[in-house]
Amino acid sequence: MPGHPLSSRGTETCFSHGPERACDPGLSSVSIREPKTWGEATRMLWTLLNKPWLAPVVQKVQLFRSPSRDEVYERCVEAAVDAPPRAHKLGIRPGASRRHVFNDMHTPEYRAAVYTKVDGALQKTAYDKAAVGFERVRARQQAAADQTEWPWKVVCSVLLGAGFIVLTTWGVLALLIALISGSLLTFILFWSGTAVWFNLRYCLIAGSLAISRVGARVELGYRAVLWGETLHDDGVVPVMDAMIRNLLGDDPDSLFVPQGTSTGLRAPRAPGFAIPTEAMEQLQRKLSHLDEGTIAVCGPRGVGKSTLLENAADQADFGFVAQAPATYAPHDFLISLSVRLCQKYMDYENYPVPEFARLSPFHRLLQSTRRRLTALVRWSSFALPAGALLVLGVSSAARSLYDQYKNSATHTADTAVHAVHAWLREVWNGDAVVTSVLVIVAGIAWWLSRHDPWIPRSLGRLWSRLGAKLGILLALASLGSAFFDPQIRQLAQHVHLSTILVTALLAGGWFYSWTASNLAQSRATHMEIGYWTIYASDAFRLLAAGLGTYLVYILVRTPSTYALLADTDNPSRLAGMVAGALLARAAGWKPRPAKPHLVTRCENHLYRLQTIQTTTNTLSNGTAQIMSLGGSHATSISTVPPNFPALVEEFRDLLTEIADTLARRKKRVLIGIDEVDRLGSDAQALAFLAEIKAILGVRHVYYLISVAEDVGAAFVRRGLPHRDVTDSSLDDIIHVEACTLKEAKTILDRRSQDHTVHTALLAHSLSGGLLRDLLRYGLQIEEIQVKTRTHELAHIARELILEELSETLAGFRTLLGKQQWTHDTSGILSDLRTLCGHLKTSQCECTDGPLRQALGEFAHQPADARPLSADIADGARQLIEEAAAYSYFSLTLLEILTAPGLDRRTEEAKAEGPYGALERLAEARLELTISPHSARTLITRIRKAWSLNDSPTIDIFGPVLRRWSCPLHGSDSFGRRRTRPSRDPRLADPSDRH
Numbered sequence: 001m002p003g004h005p006l007s008s009r010g011t012e013t014c015f016s017h018g019p020e021r022a023c024d025p026g027l028s029s030v031s032i033r034e035p036k037t038w039g040e041a042t043r044m045l046w047t048l049l050n051k052p053w054l055a056p057v058v059q060k061v062q063l064f065r066s067p068s069r070d071e072v073y074e075r076c077v078e079a080a081v082d083a084p085p086r087a088h089k090l091g092i093r094p095g096a097s098r099r100h101v102f103n104d105m106h107t108p109e110y111r112a113a114v115y116t117k118v119d120g121a122l123q124k125t126a127y128d129k130a131a132v133g134f135e136r137v138r139a140r141q142q143a144a145a146d147q148t149e150w151p152w153k154v155v156c157s158v159l160l161g162a163g164f165i166v167l168t169t170w171g172v173l174a175l176l177i178a179l180i181s182g183s184l185l186t187f188i189l190f191w192s193g194t195a196v197w198f199n200l201r202y203c204l205i206a207g208s209l210a211i212s213r214v215g216a217r218v219e220l221g222y223r224a225v226l227w228g229e230t231l232h233d234d235g236v237v238p239v240m241d242a243m244i245r246n247l248l249g250d251d252p253d254s255l256f257v258p259q260g261t262s263t264g265l266r267a268p269r270a271p272g273f274a275i276p277t278e279a280m281e282q283l284q285r286k287l288s289h290l291d292e293g294t295i296a297v298c299g300p301r302g303v304g305k306s307t308l309l310e311n312a313a314d315q316a317d318f319g320f321v322a323q324a325p326a327t328y329a330p331h332d333f334l335i336s337l338s339v340r341l342c343q344k345y346m347d348y349e350n351y352p353v354p355e356f357a358r359l360s361p362f363h364r365l366l367q368s369t370r371r372r373l374t375a376l377v378r379w380s381s382f383a384l385p386a387g388a389l390l391v392l393g394v395s396s397a398a399r400s401l402y403d404q405y406k407n408s409a410t411h412t413a414d415t416a417v418h419a420v421h422a423w424l425r426e427v428w429n430g431d432a433v434v435t436s437v438l439v440i441v442a443g444i445a446w447w448l449s450r451h452d453p454w455i456p457r458s459l460g461r462l463w464s465r466l467g468a469k470l471g472i473l474l475a476l477a478s479l480g481s482a483f484f485d486p487q488i489r490q491l492a493q494h495v496h497l498s499t500i501l502v503t504a505l506l507a508g509g510w511f512y513s514w515t516a517s518n519l520a521q522s523r524a525t526h527m528e529i530g531y532w533t534i535y536a537s538d539a540f541r542l543l544a545a546g547l548g549t550y551l552v553y554i555l556v557r558t559p560s561t562y563a564l565l566a567d568t569d570n571p572s573r574l575a576g577m578v579a580g581a582l583l584a585r586a587a588g589w590k591p592r593p594a595k596p597h598l599v600t601r602c603e604n605h606l607y608r609l610q611t612i613q614t615t616t617n618t619l620s621n622g623t624a625q626i627m628s629l630g631g632s633h634a635t636s637i638s639t640v641p642p643n644f645p646a647l648v649e650e651f652r653d654l655l656t657e658i659a660d661t662l663a664r665r666k667k668r669v670l671i672g673i674d675e676v677d678r679l680g681s682d683a684q685a686l687a688f689l690a691e692i693k694a695i696l697g698v699r700h701v702y703y704l705i706s707v708a709e710d711v712g713a714a715f716v717r718r719g720l721p722h723r724d725v726t727d728s729s730l731d732d733i734i735h736v737e738a739c740t741l742k743e744a745k746t747i748l749d750r751r752s753q754d755h756t757v758h759t760a761l762l763a764h765s766l767s768g769g770l771l772r773d774l775l776r777y778g779l780q781i782e783e784i785q786v787k788t789r790t791h792e793l794a795h796i797a798r799e800l801i802l803e804e805l806s807e808t809l810a811g812f813r814t815l816l817g818k819q820q821w822t823h824d825t826s827g828i829l830s831d832l833r834t835l836c837g838h839l840k841t842s843q844c845e846c847t848d849g850p851l852r853q854a855l856g857e858f859a860h861q862p863a864d865a866r867p868l869s870a871d872i873a874d875g876a877r878q879l880i881e882e883a884a885a886y887s888y889f890s891l892t893l894l895e896i897l898t899a900p901g902l903d904r905r906t907e908e909a910k911a912e913g914p915y916g917a918l919e920r921l922a923e924a925r926l927e928l929t930i931s932p933h934s935a936r937t938l939i940t941r942i943r944k945a946w947s948l949n950d951s952p953t954i955d956i957f958g959p960v961l962r963r964w965s966c967p968l969h970g971s972d973s974f975g976r977r978r979t980r981p982s983r984d985p986r987l988a989d990p991s992d993r994h
Contacts, residue, residue, distance in 0.1 A: 054527075055079070060225050067224030069131075073114070076232040077105045080240050085753075088257040089244060092791050096247035104243055105236070114235040121234070127220075127227035134216040141209035148202035155200070156207035168498060251902045253756040254793035258782050264751025265779040268772070273751050274311045277743060279304070279736045283312060286732055287668075287702060292659075294696045294703040294729060299736030300929070302772035305706040308736060309672035312704055318662055319670035320344045330691035331644045335609055337695075338651050341671075342602035345658055351599050354606060390578065397571040460590070467587025471580040478576030481569070488567055495560040503561070506551040513544035598657060605654060608642070648694045659700035672704040693729045705730075738769025738926060741919055747771070748778050755781070758793045758902060761918055765893055766804060768925035797897040802851075805890040806839040812883040819876040828872075828880060831858055835887075852891075859887035860951050878932075885932035888939050889924055895948050896921070909946045916945035 059079050063072060080086065081101055090098045104110055118124060145152050167175045186200070245252040264273045274280075279297075286295060297305050306321075313319035322337050343353050426432040427439065449456075482488050516522050517540035525536040555561045642650065659669045673692075676685055685707060696703055739747065744764040748755040755763075759781055767773035777800070784799045785791065813832050821829065835858050838851040861884065872880070899905070909916030920942050927935035943950060 055082075059228070063225045063228040064221035067131075067220045072224055072228045072231065073111070073236075074106075076228055076236045077102065077240070079232055080236045081105075084259055086240065086244060088259055089248070089255055092255060092257065093248050095249075096244065100247060101240065101244060104247075105240060110239060110243065114231070114239050117238060118231055118235040121227075121230050123223070123227045123230040127223040130216070130220040130223040134213070134220045137209060137213045137216045141206055141213050144202050144206040144209055148199045148206065149195075150199045150203055152203040152206040155203040156210075172497070250900060250904070251758065251793070253758045254902060255791055256754070256756060256759050256781070256785055256793060256796060257791050258752075258754040258785055262752035262754060262779065262782055265748075265775055265782070268775045271310075271314070273747075274307060275743070275746050275750050277304075277308075277739065279308055279734060280311060283308065283704075283734055286734065287312075287670075290702070290731070292697075292699055292701050293731035294705065296730045296733040297704055297706045297736060298709050298733060300709060300738070300770060300926075302770040303736045303738055304771035305736055306674050307771065308734075309674050309704050309706060313670055313672050316670035316702075317667035318344070318348055318658075319668070319672070321672035321674050324673055324675050324688070330688065331647065334644070334647050334651060334692065334695065337671075337673075338647065338654070339606060339609055341651070341655060341658070342606050346599055346602050349596065349599055351595065354603055394571050394575040397569075397575060401572070464587050464590070468584045471582070471584030471587060473580070474583060475577045475580030478573045478580065481573055482567075485567070485569065488564060491560070491563045491567075495564070499554075499558055499561060502554060503551065506547055506554065510544050510547040510551060513540045513547060517541040517544060598661060601654065601657075605650065612641070651695055652698060655695075655698050655701060659698060663700040668702070669700060670702040670704065672706075674706045676705055676707050689729050696729060738922065739764075739771060739774065740769065741922070744769065744774055747774065751775070752778065752782075756793075758897075759796070761921075762793065762797050762800065762893075762897060765897075765918075765921035765925060766800070767922070768929075769922045770926075793902070794898040794900070798848075798894065801890050801894050801897070802839055802842065805855075805887065806836065808886055809836050809839070809883060812879055812886075816876060816879055819873055819879070821876075825872050832883070852894075855887060855891050855894075859884055859891045881932040882928070885928055885935050885939070888936060889928060892924075892939055892943055892946075892948065893921065896946055905946065912945040912947075915941040920945075 059075060062075055066072075066075070081090070081098055086101075087098070090096055090101060105114075163175060163178065166178050186197070248255060264270065283295070283297075297308055299305055309321050313321050320340060322333075322340055324333055346353050423432075423435075427435050430436070517537045519537075522536040522540055526533055555565060655669075662669055676688060689705075689707075741761065741764050744767075745755075745757060745760040748760050748763065755778060759778075763774050763777035763781060766777050780800060781796055784796050784803075788795060788799055790796065809832060813829070813836065816829060816832070831854075835851075835854045838854050842848055842851045896902075896905075906916075906918065914920075915938075920938070924935055924938050924942060927938050940950060
């Protein structure tokens with residue numbers, strides 16, 4: 001590589017930073033610009049190489065192709081800087097572009113830092129050893145090539161070509177004779193000491209060293225790949241990440257660059273995103289110490305109780321979650337729970353749930369017949385041609401075997417029939433007394449085994465164990481007979497070595513391709529080329545078909561192998577192999593077991609719960625004479641739906657039998673009842689628990705019931721003078737707390753790869769740690785980023801906080817409008833209307849002066865401190881207190897998260913005491929749901945720890961300072977001038993545009 005790391009190497013590469021593309025000559029990357037003069041096939045090839053999933057493979061190929069130390073380092077730097085987590089952050093803030101990172105990584109200081117991190121790695125030692133070995137072999141080979149006057153490549157190629165021609169034309173013996181003759185000629189030349197011997201000797205030495213050089217080069221490339229992976233993961237990536245954070249300046253985690261990987265946020269109920277929490281661990285501990293019981297799960301709405309129940313049901317061997325909507329009566333809920341139990345158990349035992357069709361019996365019969373005929377036709381379309389071809393192929397061999405063994409087989413069968421006939425006559429006439437006794441005992445044993453068919457079961461086990469072995473032995477014997485056939489052994493000697501090698505290579509390729517096509521990984525791996533989606537399994541299957549077809553073609557077209565295939569006994573051998581395979585497969589067949597009694601009971605229970613059965617019987621009699629005399633009688637019987645006590649008894653009985661059956665298999669049964677906290681008041685929830693209390697307490701069954709905090713509070717007061725239904729219905733309780741900031745970051749990382757520590761802080765503070773709101777705010781942060789096209793947390797937080805504040809205050813104003821007001825007390829409504837107007841009209845930070853002033857005045861002044869507060873009704877005063885407290889909380893978040901230097905101010909706040917911790921922001925949000933007065937006290941202490949004003953102040957320099965950081969005017973907080981609102985912030989650095 002030329003001296004400077006950015007020197008041109010004759011190619012032009014492109015790298016992407018979001019929606020725009022920038023090209024730097026002289027920088028190599030996986031994403032390569034293609035010449036426009038190439039055809040469509042070339043463009044498709046470059047499109048394939050630009051696939052993200054193919055980038056690691058291309059990098060390994062490049063490392064193997066260019067294994068020098070500088071090339072390995074540069075490839076690792078390019079792969080690291082082009083990785084999406086880093087590439088998307090570059091080009092947004094000044095001084096933190098791809099060019100800056102690439103240039104700095106090639107400075108001696110950073111290069112030394114990278115090598116220091118991986119110093120002593122085993123891959124580095126092996127790479128250095130391989131590099132030294134390759135250079136030594138290359139030097140020896142070059143020295144030998146310099147000694148001869150002949151072109152050693154041409155000489156070695158001629159000798160190898162002549163040897164190959166001799167081998168393929170006259171065989172191995174001729175090649176051996178040629179080698180002996182060549183050795184004799186070489187000895188003569190050596191003895192005479194001519195120049196021919198000198199040149200030929202060094203040509204041969206150079207050729208042999210060339211083979212060693214190829215081996216050393218392969219070893220060096222392999223070691224370069226391993227060393228490159230270690231250098232990239234352990235050296236380049238940590239150093240580059242630290243460098244990028246340093247180049248980004250203050251608050252690097254405040255940069256939010258979504259990459260479209262938030263699938264878990266778009267589908268909050270999707271499975272597979274649960275993470276271990278303290279509540280989950282506590283629940284698992286309680287379940288491990290109980291054999292059965294009822295555990296209540298309580299917590300505020302949206303905290304994640306439903307997720308906890310669903311996760312516990314998924315981890316149980318047999319479990320499900322039933323919903324308890326607010327409009328369900330206990331009787332209806334128990335019917336729904338019974339139906340769900342029966343359906344779940346039938347599905348667990350792999351039996352279909354019966355469908356209650358609305359068609360007539362005749363139409364159902366026609367549909368069933370059509371399905372069976374369709375399956376039969378499909379099976380026959382494969383079975384009949386295969387059977388016909390098999391019969392046609394083995395017909396001649398079968399006729400030959402029949403003619404050969406017809407007489408002996410007929411004689412053996414006649415002898416066996418006469419022997420059985422004579423034995424039966426002796427037993428019938430009483431001549432074989434012992435045999436008669438044994439026959440009687442066998443008959444009695446067979447009758448006694450009708451309830452426990454141990455005899456058929458023993459015979460079936462014997463057949464399943466011996467049948468497969470007999471089939472394999474038959475197939476191997478049929479195949480092995482070919483190796484003992486003298487005629488085949490004689491013909492095999494005429495098969496050339498090249499034919500054997502080609503056949504083995506094709507057979508190995510076919511076996512590998514066919515095996516790979518059946519792997520689950522190949523079925524899931526696919527690539528998109530244009531409008532086509534190609535799966536790896538289809539490609540392997542097509543390759544296997546091609547290799548197999550070509551293998552058959554080679555075997556048929558080659559005379560020596562065709563003679564082997566044309567042996568007259570081959571059809572018999574093939575028939576024996578097929579018969580052995582069928583026998584081995586038949587030995588593994590087992591009849592479908594009888595439907596278990598419990599499954600039948602579940603079916604009957606479903607019929608009773610979901611249908612009304614009616615039976616009508618009619619009897620008519622009479623005499624058909626001149627006068628008609630007779631009578632008729634009709635009887636109609638219909639089922640009555642079970643009442644609540646009968647339903648409870650049947651449910652408990654069925655669940656007990658299911659639990660006992662699964663307990664014998666060491667399986668856990670768990671039933672979750674969710675949404676009980678939606679039943680309205682705590683009195684309604686307690687009444688619901690009292691109604692379904694009869695189904696609780698089943699042996700070997702765990703119940704998990706999600707309840708409101710009021711019900712949980714009633715349970716924890718058991719043993720005190722207060723007693724209610726929870727004391728006798730619940731065995732234990734789990735309080736699901738709001739997630740911590742660390743857990744919130746883990747949850748967002750599991751569902752999205754875009755969120756940083758600071759965006760997680762914003763979502764956690766607004767949600768109070770409630771899971772449902774946390775996911776909603778996480779998705780809303782991405783929506784605001786798309787809407788505003790800004791990547792800074794200060795701008796995103798401002799938009800989100802003001803948007804939530806505007807919606808909340810609008811709701812409070814609607815509630816206040818329902819109160820009674822006078823002319824003297826209506827000023828609060830005017831202040832609230834003015835604040836809502838500022839929230840709607842504020843478009844950017846440079847116009848936030850009136851908004852912040854109005855917000856500060858409203859937030860810092862509670863209802864009791866306002867003029868004429870005594871004339872305000874108690875209900876209106878409570879609403880005003882809540883609105884002012886929420887505004888106070890929003891103002892605090894706005895001042896903390898939108899000011900620069902968040903990391904620095906966070907450390908300063910922590911030093912002030914416990915109220916400076918970031919967790920206190922979410923606690924203040926949760927405290928708002930309890931009391932605005934206690935929340936205001938907590939918020940005031942938080943503001944004191946963060947050195948914020950505790951009273952509204954006149955902002956003099958704020959408009960000028962905010963205009964500097966406004967995303968629509970002036971320059972941003974990092975000094976970049978903004979002149980067009982629609983401009984992408986990534987294009988702010990002119991050095992990154994070409």
